[in-house]
Amino acid sequence: MCGIVGYIGLSDAQPILLSGLEKLEYRGYDSAGIAVHNGKKIDIVKSKGRLYELKKKLSSNNLKGNLGIGHTRWATHGIPSDVNSHPHTSNNCKIAVVHNGIIENYLELKKNLSQSIFSSDTDTEVIAHLINKYYVPGKIENLIDAILKVLTKINGSYALAIICEDFPDKLIGVRKDNPLVIGLGENENFIASDITAIVNYTRDVYFLDDEQIALLDSKNVTVFDKNKNVVKKDVFKVDWNVESTQKGGYDFYMLKEIFEQPKIINDFISLNLSDNNFLDKINLSNKQIKKFNRIYIVGCGTAYHAGLIGARLMERLPNVFVRAHMASEFRYSNQIIDEKTLLIAISQSGETADTLAALRIAKKNNARVLSIVNVVGSSIARESDNVIYIAAGPEIAVASTKAFSAQLMAFYVLVCNLYRSLEIISEQQFLQMQEKLRELPSLVNQILSCENEIKDKAQKYLSCKNVFYIGRSLDYFIALEGSLKLKEIAYLYSQAYAAGELKHGPIALIDDTILVIGILTQENIIEKTLSNLKECKSRSGKIFTVTSQIDNKVKNISDDVFVIPKTHEIFEPLLANIVLQLFAYYIANGLGYDIDKPRNLAKSVTVE
Ligand code: G6P
Numbered sequence: 001m002c003g004i005v006g007y008i009g010l011s012d013a014q015p016i017l018l019s020g021l022e023k024l025e026y027r028g029y030d031s032a033g034i035a036v037h038n039g040k041k042i043d044i045v046k047s048k049g050r051l052y053e054l055k056k057k058l059s060s061n062n063l064k065g066n067l068g069i070g071h072t073r074w075a076t077h078g079i080p081s082d083v084n085s086h087p088h089t090s091n092n093c094k095i096a097v098v099h100n101g102i103i104e105n106y107l108e109l110k111k112n113l114s115q116s117i118f119s120s121d122t123d124t125e126v127i128a129h130l131i132n133k134y135y136v137p138g139k140i141e142n143l144i145d146a147i148l149k150v151l152t153k154i155n156g157s158y159a160l161a162i163i164c165e166d167f168p169d170k171l172i173g174v175r176k177d178n179p180l181v182i183g184l185g186e187n188e189n190f191i192a193s194d195i196t197a198i199v200n201y202t203r204d205v206y207f208l209d210d211e212q213i214a215l216l217d218s219k220n221v222t223v224f225d226k227n228k229n230v231v232k233k234d235v236f237k238v239d240w241n242v243e244s245t246q247k248g249g250y251d252f253y254m255l256k257e258i259f260e261q262p263k264i265i266n267d268f269i270s271l272n273l274s275d276n277n278f279l280d281k282i283n284l285s286n287k288q289i290k291k292f293n294r295i296y297i298v299g300c301g302t303a304y305h306a307g308l309i310g311a312r313l314m315e316r317l318p319n320v321f322v323r324a325h326m327a328s329e330f331r332y333s334n335q336i337i338d339e340k341t342l343l344i345a346i347s348q349s350g351e352t353a354d355t356l357a358a359l360r361i362a363k364k365n366n367a368r369v370l371s372i373v374n375v376v377g378s379s380i381a382r383e384s385d386n387v388i389y390i391a392a393g394p395e396i397a398v399a400s401t402k403a404f405s406a407q408l409m410a411f412y413v414l415v416c417n418l419y420r421s422l423e424i425i426s427e428q429q430f431l432q433m434q435e436k437l438r439e440l441p442s443l444v445n446q447i448l449s450c451e452n453e454i455k456d457k458a459q460k461y462l463s464c465k466n467v468f469y470i471g472r473s474l475d476y477f478i479a480l481e482g483s484l485k486l487k488e489i490a491y492l493y494s495q496a497y498a499a500g501e502l503k504h505g506p507i508a509l510i511d512d513t514i515l516v517i518g519i520l521t522q523e524n525i526i527e528k529t530l531s532n533l534k535e536c537k538s539r540s541g542k543i544f545t546v547t548s549q550i551d552n553k554v555k556n557i558s559d560d561v562f563v564i565p566k567t568h569e570i571f572e573p574l575l576a577n578i579v580l581q582l583f584a585y586y587i588a589n590g591l592g593y594d595i596d597k598p599r600n601l602a603k604s605v606t607v608e
Contacts, residue, residue, distance in 0.1 A: 239376075273413060304324065345372070
């Protein structure tokens, strides 16, 4: 949620920290701050508001030094304010700390310290005071010991970057249940909560594991476990390039990412379609899959919506119970989980706390875990038995777009292979489906080339205050996703309803102020959804239909129609969703919102 960056090297730390924070601002953005060691002591500047507020403060007060830590915050404890911004320090300013996560027992720990030393409402500040309390000035080992002791006291999740006045050339990072990567440079090293922050400087990274502590100077990085044993880490080479983290001429990352979808789908196809061993690769051969009698699919937000589609498609597998769960609810669902269970965890970031928690419950109960993840080396990927990487590149906009399409591609390729392997479809049908998958990039391009048409439709509905999205089966899941996009970036109240449920209550709300967006792609149920749209029309609702099946009936009841290309019907929801992405984008754009950084939201939700 928040972002961390740390630098030690020969260059000025401040510009490197600020450029890292710029890249991290999408993770949290209500305040920011940096601490730089000037050789004698630690200087700190922090500010409520967006990063430019911090930059404004720094323009008249540049911090000089080669060691520093920075943070962009998404408030959990204490309102966004200058004092609650990170870094936080011990009262003698010897220790400075930035933190992602939540210290659950901070109030209890605070009680045992003098109240007068606290200046903020945050849970983080207690860490700085405790390190200072246990630290016996002297060698760096003493500082490590103090930090390790604090780790035994705190409960919760954390990624921390720490500096100390006594060590102008040492940077420390430690994590538990919150991601932290160590970037390895030449005569410089980095810490970051997210690779994006440091990819301009290095592609060689270590991923810290839980309760590992990294000690960095400009030349070396040593990683210890919680018992101070040195741990050997493998260097991981990041293949994201710098351009992929830039806007590339688009007004917003979201629009750039929407337009990247044909390429991403194509990449996914090239990587996975020609591969006859797709199921072997993920260890789900015919024999393996027959072992499972339950498949649970978990994810949050957009990833959950992809999971709903995946689950509906997997319900065709014989003798297996399939259900998608919101990861945040999974633990309350009293599901049977054992060695005959397959859990599919979907997450763009690979760090979402609820999804990770669901994964751990499954593992604890001996289930097999397959994850569908974008970020290589993320916690969910590392803790899974098998991973399908969606290879969508960095997704910066908070509202997920390209990751969703790539997650659907993962399910499409997975189910096509499973259907064939379990003889649900013939070899010929399998080849036909593959052919249709190969056509998808060009079909998505066709829709994107109608950007202006979708923009014009969005302009018409700018004054709308309430929007219903309706559909049945796969179309309903796309309705959920379309509605989420509109809420996230345009702050419009919108609701997705299974079309058949409308008359069981919500239809009471329909009048001429309401826009109803109907998604009609599934041939066998189109007539039924059409009837539901008619019911809305007769109550004066405005109707916008997104469909692959245009005819006079559709035209007659719709105020607006967007026709998507026809393809295999299970792939059409992906196409309909592209229209809804652009629609939400142009509503938000027309209303003048900061689309990449919607209020109250964070890209990666690393607290439960
Ligand atoms: C947050 C984001 C959503 C995202 C969800 C799951 O809520 O705002 O866009 O879908 O987290 O994230 P994940 O990284 O697990 O896919």
